[in-house]
Amino acid sequence: MADQYQFNANEEKIHKDRHTKEIDLINRDPKQINEDVVKVEFEDVIAEPDGTHSLDGVWKLSYTTFTVSKYWCYRILSAIFGIPVALLWGFLFACISFCHIWAVVPCIKSCLIESQCISRIYSLCIQTFCDPFFEALGKVFSSVRVALRKEV
Secondary structure: OHHHHHHHHHHHHHHHHHHHOOOOOOOOOOOOOOOOOOOOOHHHHOOOOOOOOOOHHHHHHHHHHHHHHHHHHHHHHHHHHHHHHHHHHHHHHHHHHHHHHHHHHHHHHHHHHHHHHHHHHHHHHHHHHHHHHHHHHHHHHHOOOOOOOOOO
């Protein structure tokens, strides 16, 4: 009895945790979705070849300006638009899931069931009408012999 209660408690906790799980504030891309896409550093955008160097102070200040402005611009944009965009994406994926679950899969299943029925009828027609016809043709032409003679 205690094992059954423990199992139900664990099952309920797993079910509850899907919607209320803790999010990782350190590793925010655990599946490496944006590994190559948006990982843009100063060196990826601005580079001075040998023989064309700006002043060291300008280079350092440019690096700092680029890095800090990118950081804060992203933070401000995500603070302003992050929640509304997350709401839109959540709504979009909910609609896609709804359409897939309630329309796409049932339509595919319906087509498969109907095509299976049509396939059986087609197979029956072929076996009834075409098979005897082609068997008869095979028997007619089975006695035909072809001889190839070379005349000089």
